[in-house]
Amino acid sequence: MEVSKRLEGVGEYYFSQKLREIDDMNKAGKQVINLGIGSPDLPPHPDVIKTLQDEAAKPNTHAYQNYKGSPVFRNAISKWYKKWYDVDLNPESEILPLIGSKEGIMHVCMTYINEEDTVLIPDPGYPTYKSAATIAGANVVPYTLKEENNWFPDFNELEKTDLKNVKLMFLNYPEMPTGQLPTKELFQQLIAFAKKHDILLCHDNPYSFILNKAPMSILSIEGAKDVAIELNSFSKSHNMAGWRVGMLSGKKERIDEILRFKSNMDSGMFLPVQLAAAKALELGQDWHDKLNEVYSKRREKVFELLQLLDCKFDRKQAGLFVWAAIPAMFKDGYELSDSVLQKSNVFITPGGIFGNGGNKYVRVSLCATEQKIEEAIKRIKN
Numbered sequence: 309m310e311v312s313k314r315l316e317g318v319g320e321y322y323f324s325q326k327l328r329e330i331d332d333m334n335k336a337g338k339q340v341i342n343l344g345i346g347s348p349d350l351p352p353h354p355d356v357i358k359t360l361q362d363e364a365a366k367p368n369t370h371a372y373q374n375y376k377g378s379p380v381f382r383n384a385i386s387k388w389y390k391k392w393y394d395v396d397l398n399p400e401s402e403i404l405p406l407i408g409s410k411e412g413i414m415h416v417c418m419t420y421i422n423e424e425d426t427v428l429i430p431d432p433g434y435p436t437y438k439s440a441a442t443i444a445g446a447n448v449v450p451y452t453l454k455e456e457n458n459w460f461p462d463f464n465e466l467e468k469t470d471l472k473n474v475k476l477m478f479l480n481y482p483e484m485p486t487g488q489l490p491t492k493e494l495f496q497q498l499i500a501f502a503k504k505h506d507i508l509l510c511h512d513n514p515y516s517f518i519l520n521k522a523p524m525s526i527l528s529i530e531g532a533k534d535v536a537i538e539l540n541s542f543s544k545s546h547n548m549a550g551w552r553v554g555m556l557s558g559k560k561e562r563i564d565e566i567l568r569f570k571s572n573m574d575s576g577m578f579l580p581v582q583l584a585a586a587k588a589l590e591l592g593q594d595w596h597d598k599l600n601e602v603y604s605k606r607r608e609k610v611f612e613l614l615q616l617l618d619c620k621f622d623r624k625q626a627g628l629f630v631w632a633a634i635p636a637m638f639k640d641g642y643e644l645s646d647s648v649l650q651k652s653n654v655f656i657t658p659g660g661i662f663g664n665g666g667n668k669y670v671r672v673s674l675c676a677t678e679q680k681i682e683e684a685i686k687r688i689k690n
């Protein structure tokens with residue numbers, strides 16, 4: 309069958325392909341250590357699992373759910389945004405629960421993009437921004453983030469580009485893959501830029517609690533709701549990646565517009581999942597501290613591994629990964645990644661999959677035990 313035109317230029321997701329290759333290597337007895345994917349290996353809090361179990365055991369929790377999500381869940385999100393980000397969100401009208409923030413990216417693109425529209429995406433950045441915008445029919449234009457500019461957008465460069473048809477701009481701080489934290493000034497600049505050029509900002513914020521003591525939301529900036537919406541996720545902060553729970557926040561009009569698409573696309577989440585997610589949002593600082601203690605120890609080991617490969621990195625990165633510049637002897641991150649995979653049976657992600665701006669980098673995940681990372685170090689040494 310001929311596939312639709314909208315899939316032109318959208319290949320199979322890199323990791324889906326790579327995991328097949330790693331699977332084949334494992335079948336051949338290689339026992340590859342996968343330091344590629346950012347899927348938390350630790351479980352959610354026991355109270356969260358207990359809520360899911362208790363609620364799922366009830367006879368009256370199995371029906372279709374409200375498209376806008378359970379009021380209990382929306383209230384919990386509203387309180388959580390106030391507590392951690394100091395953002396006021398009306399639980400009735402300014403919050404939309406999602407089946408993960410990845411699906412939210414697609415909903416946002418499908419809600420706003422027409423064929424003649426341009427979408428700005430960060431390079432390096434999360435590959436889904438490009439594929440979702442492409443599927444929605446947009447002209448996708450990357451804006452380059454550079455290490456010497458703290459991985460922030462270069463506003464002078466942006467102002468020089470043709471912004472006439474730009475309707476939507478994705479951004480993500482703490483940035484994945486670079487681990488760069490946001491500043492209040494950066495968010496203020498972005499909001500001013502969006503207002504000036506009449507662009508909708510979609511800030512994707514799944515990493516704000518990982519190896520970061522000061523979680524920040526773009527919606528905490530004055531006037532942000534006029535031009536920005538924010539995606540958030542339980543996948544990383546609450547170890548619930550497989551549960552598929554996320555959320556979108558923004559002003560009522562944006563939520564209503566996106567719900568118009570989403571309610572035609574899927575249905576409300578399983579109620580016990582929503583109630584368990586609401587429970588997760590009650591967790592305090594000690595939950596995040598404990599998680600970060602584990603990631604921080606793993607990160608030290610990853611630093612050791614990267615030093616062994618002669619890579620250079622900033623020690624103050626946030627998020628679930630370490631981003632590192634490769635040594636000059638390798639053409640690009642793909643060459644280094646393939647070499648480590650073939651010689652040591654260890655998989656690390658080539659930075660080029662996040663855009664051309666990532667070509668000279670690799671990304672190592674913290675979602676493996678210290679023991680596994682030590683084993684990877686041993687293999688690379690040998």
Ligand SMILES: Cc1ncc(COP(=O)(O)O)c(C=O)c1O
Nearest residue numbers: 408409410434484512541543554
């Ligand atoms: C920057 C970024 N945004 C969104 C997602 C998707 O998260 P979710 O599990 O909520 O769909 C990821 C997952 O890796 C990510 O790295």
